[in-house]
Amino acid sequence: MQALGPVNALYPMPTTLVGTVINHKINFLAVAHVGILNHGEPQYLSIGLSKAHYSNQGIITNKSFSICLPNRQIMAQTDYCGIVTGKNTDKSKVFDSFFGEVPGAPMISECPVNMELKLHEVLDFNTHDIFIGELVQTYADPSVLTNGKIDMAKLDPLLFDMASKKYWAIGQAVGDCWREGKVLKR
Numbered sequence: 001m002q003a004l005g006p007v008n009a010l011y012p013m014p015t016t017l018v019g020t021v022i023n024h025k026i027n028f029l030a031v032a033h034v035g036i037l038n039h040g041e042p043q044y045l046s047i048g049l050s051k052a053h054y055s056n057q058g059i060i061t062n063k064s065f066s067i068c069l070p071n072r073q074i075m076a077q078t079d080y081c082g083i084v085t086g087k088n089t090d091k092s093k094v095f096d097s098f099f100g101e102v103p104g105a106p107m108i109s110e111c112p113v114n115m116e117l118k119l120h121e122v123l124d125f126n127t128h129d130i131f132i133g134e135l136v137q138t139y140a141d142p143s144v145l146t147n148g149k150i151d152m153a154k155l156d157p158l159l160f161d162m163a164s165k166k167y168w169a170i171g172q173a174v175g176d177c178w179r180e181g182k183v184l185k186r
C-alpha cells in the first residue's frame with residue numbers, strides 16, 4: 001500500500017443543487033459535500049459550504065434550504081451553478097423552480113428528486129459552515145419511481161469525484177445489502 005497523506009478518498013459523492021432565497025431572490029449552488037447523519041425520523045442531512053459562498057446567508061436568514069438531485073440531462077446547468085456566484089450573477093432563472101411546505105427552500109422542476117429541509121444546527125468550522133437540516137418533505141418525479149421508491153437506475157444521479165474532477169454515472173446493482181455477507185455467517 002502507498003501512503004498518500006490525508007487525502008479525502010470518500011468519493012464519489014452525489015452532486016446536488018442546494019436552493020436558498022437571498023434578498024427575495026432564488027439562488028442555487030452545486031454541492032457534493034453532503035452527509036447523512038442518521039437513518040430514521042426525523043432524518044438529518046448535512047451540507048458543507050465554504051464561508052465564501054453567497055448561499056450561506058440565505059440559509060442562516062431563512063433557517064431553511066433544499067437539496068435537489070440533478071441527472072445528467074441538466075449537467076451543464078448544474079455545473080454552471082457551481083461556477084458562478086449569486087453575489088454577481090442571477091441564477092434564479094437557470095431552472096424552473098417551485099416551493100413546497102418550507103419557505104426559503106426553493107426546489108427545481110427539472111430535478112427528478114427534491115428535498116426541503118428546516119435548518120437544525122450550524123457547525124462553525126474555520127473555513128466552512130456545516131449546515132444540518134431536518135428533512136421535511138421529499139418530492140420525486142413519478143418517472144424515477146418503482147413501486148413508490150426512488151429507483152437508482154431511473155434516477156441516473158450525477159456523481160462527483162474530486163481526484164478526476166469529473167462527473168460519473170452509476171453502473172448496475174451488483175449485490176444485496178444485508179444479504180451478501182450471510183454466506184460468511186456460521
Ligand SMILES: Cc1cc2nc3c(=O)[nH]c(=O)nc-3n(C[C@H](O)[C@H](O)[C@H](O)COP(=O)(O)O)c2cc1C
Nearest residue numbers: 029030031032033049050053054055082084085086
Ligand atoms: C460539482 C461541484 C460540487 C461542488 N461542491 C461544493 C461543496 O460541497 N461545498 C462548497 O462549499 N462548494 C462546492 N462547490 C462550489 C460552489 O458550488 C460554487 O463556488 C458556487 O459558485 C457558489 O455559489 P454561491 O456563491 O451563489 O452560493 C461545488 C462546485 C461544483 C462544480
